Amino acid sequence: MNQIIQPKILKGTRDFLPEDMAKRNFVMEQIRKVFEKYGYDTIETPVIAYAETILGKYGDDGDRLTYSFEDSGGRRIALPYDLTVPFARLVAANWQDLPMPFKRYQIQRVWRAEKPQKGRLREFYQCDIDVIGTKSLIAEAEIARVVVDVFKELGFEDFKLKINSRRLMNAILESLGVLEDAPAVIRSIDKMDKIGEEGVREELEKKGFDSGKISRLFKVLAEKDFADYDTSEIYEFLQLCKDFKIDEEYLEFDPYLARGLDYYTGITYEVICDEAGLGSLCGGGRYDDLCGLFCKEDFSGVGVAFGFERIMIALEKMGKLKKIPLNSKVLVTVFDEESSGDALGIYTSLIEAGINSEVYFEPDKLSKQFKYANKKKISFVVVRGSQERAKNEVTIKIMETGRQKTIPENQLISYIKGYV
Amino acid sequence: MYKIAIQKKGRLTEQSLKYLRSIGIKVPKNGREMIARSDDLEILFLRQTDIPEFVEKGIVDFGIVGENAVAEKRYKVRVVEKLGFARCSLKIVVPRESSAKSVKDLNGERIATSFPNLLKDFLKKNKVNASIIEVKGSVEVTPAMGLTDAVCDLVQTGKTLEENNLVPLVTVLESQAVLISNPNSKWPF
Numbered sequence: 016m017n018q019i020i021q022p023k024i025l026k027g028t029r030d031f032l033p034e035d036m037a038k039r040n041f042v043m044e045q046i047r048k049v050f051e052k053y054g055y056d057t058i059e060t061p062v063i064a065y066a067e068t069i070l071g072k073y074g075d076d077g078d079r080l081t082y083s084f085e086d087s088g089g090r091r092i093a094l095p096y097d098l099t100v101p102f103a104r105l106v107a108a109n110w111q112d113l114p115m116p117f118k119r120y121q122i123q124r125v126w127r128a129e130k131p132q133k134g135r136l137r138e139f140y141q142c143d144i145d146v147i148g149t150k151s152l153i154a155e156a157e158i159a160r161v162v163v164d165v166f167k168e169l170g171f172e173d174f175k176l177k178i179n180s181r182r183l184m185n186a187i188l189e190s191l192g193v194l195e196d197a198p199a200v201i202r203s204i205d206k207m208d209k210i211g212e213e214g215v216r217e218e219l220e221k222k223g224f225d226s227g228k229i230s231r232l233f234k235v236l237a238e239k240d241f242a243d244y245d246t247s248e249i250y251e252f253l254q255l256c257k258d259f260k261i262d263e264e265y266l267e268f269d270p271y272l273a274r275g276l277d278y279y280t281g282i283t284y285e286v287i288c289d290e291a292g293l294g295s296l297c298g299g300g301r302y303d304d305l306c307g308l309f310c311k312e313d314f315s316g317v318g319v320a321f322g323f324e325r326i327m328i329a330l331e332k333m334g335k336l337k338k339i340p341l342n343s344k345v346l347v348t349v350f351d352e353e354s355s356g357d358a359l360g361i362y363t364s365l366i367e368a369g370i371n372s373e374v375y376f377e378p379d380k381l382s383k384q385f386k387y388a389n390k391k392k393i394s395f396v397v398v399r400g401s402q403e404r405a406k407n408e409v410t411i412k413i414m415e416t417g418r419q420k421t422i423p424e425n426q427l428i429s430y431i432k433g434y435v
Numbered sequence: 436m437y438k439i440a441i442q443k444k445g446r447l448t449e450q451s452l453k454y455l456r457s458i459g460i461k462v463p464k465n466g467r468e469m470i471a472r473s474d475d476l477e478i479l480f481l482r483q484t485d486i487p488e489f490v491e492k493g494i495v496d497f498g499i500v501g502e503n504a505v506a507e508k509r510y511k512v513r514v515v516e517k518l519g520f521a522r523c524s525l526k527i528v529v530p531r532e533s534s535a536k537s538v539k540d541l542n543g544e545r546i547a548t549s550f551p552n553l554l555k556d557f558l559k560k561n562k563v564n565a566s567i568i569e570v571k572g573s574v575e576v577t578p579a580m581g582l583t584d585a586v587c588d589l590v591q592t593g594k595t596l597e598e599n600n601l602v603p604l605v606t607v608l609e610s611q612a613v614l615i616s617n618p619n620s621k622w623p624f
Contacts, residue, residue: 411543415564418543423581430545433566435555 027129027137034392038336042169042327043122046142049165050120053157055144058119060101066091072100072308082126082137094126097320098143099305106147107309116148122323134293136324143299145318147306152248154317155282155301156255162286162297162319163265169326170335174288174296176265178252179272181279181300186244187235191228200224200232205273208294236270252282278302284319291329297321345372345431346388347397352378357404361397361427368428388414395431436475439497440489443480446591447612450520451499454612486615487512493617503589503610507550512615521612523591525550527557528601530578533585538605541565541585547577548587550607557587557607575599 024030031039050057066083073081073096083093095101098121106117122142129135144161146154159176166174184201188194203218210218212233219229235241249268256266274283281301288296299319306314330336347362349355355378362374373393375384381398388396396412403410403421410421411430422430441451455462461473471478479495486498487510497515503525505512527546529535535544538561547568548554554567568583575595577583587607590596596603 413543413564416542420543422545426545426582429568430566433545433568434564435551435567 025137027131027135029136029138033341034339037341038331038339039327041336041339042330043140043142043323045168046165046321046323047120047122049161049168050142050144052164053118053161055118055120055161058102058105058121059123060095060098060105060121062094062124063092064095064101064104066093068104068309069093069096069100073097080127080129082128095123096127097125098123098141099145099318099320102143102145102147103305104309106314107306107312110148110306110310110312110314116146116154118144118146120144134325134328140323142321142323143318145316147314147316147318150315152252152255152282155252156259156261158299158317158319159252159256159266159284160259160261162284162321163261165321166265166286166288166296169330170333171288171290171329173290174265174286175267177267177269177272177285177287178249179269179274179283180246180248180252180281181274181283182248182281183241183244183246183270184273187232187241190243191232193224193228196222196224201273204236204271207271207273239270241270248281274298274300278305282317288329291325291332293325293329295322296325296329340394341392343371343373343391343393345370345395345397346384346391346393347372347374348381348384348399349375349378350381350398350400354378354399354401354404357399361399361409361424365428365431368432370428370431385412385414394434397427436477437497438477438479438495439499440479440481440486440495441499442483442486445483447483447499447501447521448480450518450612454499454518454520454614490615490617493619496616496620498615499612500615501610502613503550503553503608505613505615506608506610507553509552511618513618515614515616518612518614521610523589523610524606525553525587525608525610526590526606527554527585527587527604528575528590528596529585529604531600531602533602535585535604538563541604544584545582546585546587547574547583549574550587553607554587575601 069081070078070083070093077096081093081096083091086092102119102121106113120143122140124138125141126138129137131137144158146158159178162176185194185197188197188200193200199222200219203215203222207215216229220226272283272285274285279300280303283300284298285295286297297319301317303315304313305316306312345365347358347365349358358374362372365372375387385396394414396414398410398412407424408421409424409427410419412419442448452462455478460476462478463471463473481489483500483504486500487505487508489495490498490512491510499518501521527538535541541563542565545566545568546554547570549570549572551567551569558565568577570577574586574588576599578586578601579599585604586601590603
């Protein structure tokens with residue numbers, strides 16, 4: 016006898032059973048619908064990529080966390096760490112064939128060679144939208160509107176889209192004479208929520224920053240005293256948000272918002288929901304020249320990534336995914352061998368009427384067939400014995416209440432469709 | 436110049452005109468024309484079902500309709516005033532011989548109506564899971580045809596019920612004529 020292989024999976028990866036998938040697809044579909052409403056088309060990029068197209072784009076940490084290996088042909092291969100870099104590569108390779116500006120959404124898996132722990136996975140989904148090939152702030156405001164729309168559509172109530180301007184942040188750092196160290200400073204400020212002002216101060220001092228300058232920086236941010244700096248970008252952006260009719264209650268200007276990645280150059284965004292208590296659910300911003308790594312052309316873009324897995328956890332926690340049905344709504348039972356043709360007739364009429372349904376495969380005991388329906392969360396079970404057949408009737412068991420209803424056969428479809 | 440829409444021909448028409456007269460509007464004799472002008476007012480005679488939509492879209496400034504018509508289609512209009520006439524109730528009624536004694540007994544049954552949204556909300560609120568059969572008109576005859584087990588329809592005097600051997604089970608909504616306006620209209624009410 017063959018040795019049995021343990022049916023195990025890698026830590027930080029998951030199997031999804033039908034009930035999980037029903038919920039995931041439901042949420043993904045809602046997100047997708049919003050993206051499409053605003054005219055975003057989708058693309059797909061390969062899972063396996065030349066390592067040099069992925070590595071070296073996210074800093075040392077990013078490289079360490081990128082899955083890479085040599086294939087049997089001796090090529091260095093890497094798995095995508097996010098969707099932004101593969102998108103930039105795709106644009107660089109295909110920009111002549113793409114409409115410009117180019118709006119795309121992309122929902123795909125990405126991989127991180129993390130040490131798995133709660134909320135930290137090795138394989139997960141991201142949902143991105145980007146507009147590339149325009150410097151217009153209208154693109155920023157449109158993305159803000161899409162983000163707010165997605166969270167409202169998903170049933171979030173108590174969320175904030177925090178926004179900041181990397182330009183403003185750079186201007187402040189420049190006035191303090193530390194512009195060349197902006198990435199390091201910004202990465203520290205990014206941790207303000209986690210480690211507090213004292214923690215950030217300690218970290219910056221360790222990095223060798225003058226404590227007087229740190230105090231001045233904190234003062235400017237805390238007092239929102241930006242009189243000396245150019246805030247036109249923020250004001251113009253907020254005006255456009257108004258023109259886009261984005262409800263003000265969802266927007267919050269947060270000068271501390273940093274977003275760790277180095278490549279942002281303008282407006283940055285992040286979505287926080289206290290109700291979910293999971294940190295950032297979505298983030299992004301304006302970047303310049305992301306494709307510059309792959310081509311000579313210069314494309315400015317703006318985009319956000321939605322943390323799909325965190326959104327799922329948040330929705331689950333908020334109880335929004337309790338009533339997601341599985342696919343079949345009706346089970347047609349088979350009474351005995353000789354009536355299977357009759358059952359198939361009813362079944363096909365349901366299918367042709369556009370009602371998701373299925374027929375049981377064997378004339379098993381009815382109790383077994385009902386059990387099957389229960390396990391698949393089917394709402395209606397159609398039973399038809401010889402009596403019903405003789406009178407051209409069908410009996411429908413409504414699984415939720417256990418009630419049975421006998422009606423003329425020709426009313427079956429309108430009866431099922433009448434439940435909304 | 437502002438515009439007000441009232442029902443062209445039906446149970447609200449006479450009393451709508453009476454109401455307009457009572458607030459000092461010179462109403463011409465209701466002839467065959469669709470539009471009547473008086474001073475700075477235009478009265479439009481329309482189908483009752485179109486009125487809330489036209490008000491919502493701002494095509495007319497005001498309208499007089501039954502509350503039920505506004506509620507069923509979930510129009511976003513402002514109710515300026517309840518007018519106290521054309522009172523009726525949206526009720527669920529069942530055949531006299533039905534075993535249903537309360538709304539809970541409607542689980543799994545077929546209910547005919549021209550007000551599917553109002554009925555759906557009502558059933559949901561009462562945690563009743565039933566099949567809603569949408570019918571355009573003559574709803575009250577569907578039980579006798581063997582099509583349905585109950586009916587959800589407007590009841591005024593109860594005469595139609597009696598004629599069709601139906602008895603009331605529960606009230607879904609009380610309705611009367613209302614003056615509605617567009618929420619974004621320039622008028623202060």
